Amino acid sequence: MSLFKKSPWVLHYNCSSCNGCDIEVLAALTPMYDLERFGIINTGNPKHADVLLLTGGVNAQNMDVVRSLYAQMPDPKVVVGIGICALSGGIFAPCYNIHGGAATAVPVDIYVPGCAARPESIIDGVIQALDILQQKADAMRGRRRPAALAEEAA
Amino acid sequence: MDMTGIAGAAAFLIGAPVAGGLLAGIDRIVTARMQGRKGPPLLQPFYDVGKLLQKSRLVVHPHQGLYIWGFLVFLLIAGALFFSGGDLLLSIFALAVAGVFLALGAFSVNTPYSHIGAERELLQMMAYEPMLIIAVLGLYQSTGSFLVRDIVASGRPILAELPGVFLGFLFILTIKLRKSPFDLSSSHHGHQEVVKGVTTDFAGPDLALIEIAHWYENILLLGFTYLFFVPLHPALGIALAGATYLLEVFVDNTHARLRWQHTVKLSWWTGATLGLANLAILDLLR
């Protein structure tokens, strides 16, 4: 049973975003989009989370925070980078203290494009990340699905 | 213990997780509808627990899980005592021990959020225990027995004799079910000021155990609520206990969280006025 796809709990961390993407993340939790339909819960706690949503680029000060949050999440886990800033640092990339996108701190599985990313595409990104989450879960249990094996062979 | 007692205890041990999980699912759907959302599927709580059981076990220290097992085991004892028709007093004492285990587990880790949650858990216990004891005393005064099977068989109009005690019990039921305005120690909704309170440092399978224990606890509490509706037809009594739960969900969605000072003060005042006055009047009328 693909339980990870049915019950992804999300942790959202704002690296150094302009808050535009964060507001869109929060919008996805409103009754209008109702993320709980998919079993998605927004937790404020890395130890309960399966999916880490990162907005904004990583700077010198929050590098350790992002890494610590990632380390505190029990396996399996995935990271979704939201917005152009999380991809490359975006318009903040030339700033003196910006290291770059979220991948400079932790491994990112899915990028959601946009400035700001739309709630619809954020939901879409999280749903796509769940496939990767499930693959990681299967790998953890040592019995990967035939589909994943075939993909690897190809 | 006779055969019906053993059957009752077995029905609780096996059936309560199923019934409790479904109740949690209904709770979440009703809550979502009250907020104008569609809400998760009915079986969502089972998906959640199933997923948590598959996650890796991340612990702060090895005996952290021991406390959670203590919490679960004492809940099982409390529930088995209750549903086998045993002693109500013993049952609520076992329930209190279970609560202490949860608080100990939360105290055993390093997170300040968890510590605040544990302190609040103890404060909540301080708040509801007096009224819980008064409720048990009221049931004794009405039926002349502390044994659940005698109370059920008594045929006395319990609710008519104990209206104040019942209202007081409803009040502390909100605390016990961890509903707003009294969900101080750990809210069901994330992004509380103490993150997830007592459960902050429990991950994966440990959190799943806490969740299952809560299901047992909720069914036990509904069983307790049912005692007030005893002289009615069992089906009607169970329906009324279910309606009580929906009322609690409604209260949960219409109230903001109170501070602990208010929680303790209010529940003690409710116990002292509604509860004790009811007991005194019942005594005078006899």
Ligand code: SF4
């Ligand atoms: S991608 Fe755009 S909206 Fe999002 S954080 Fe960067 S600048 Fe702000």
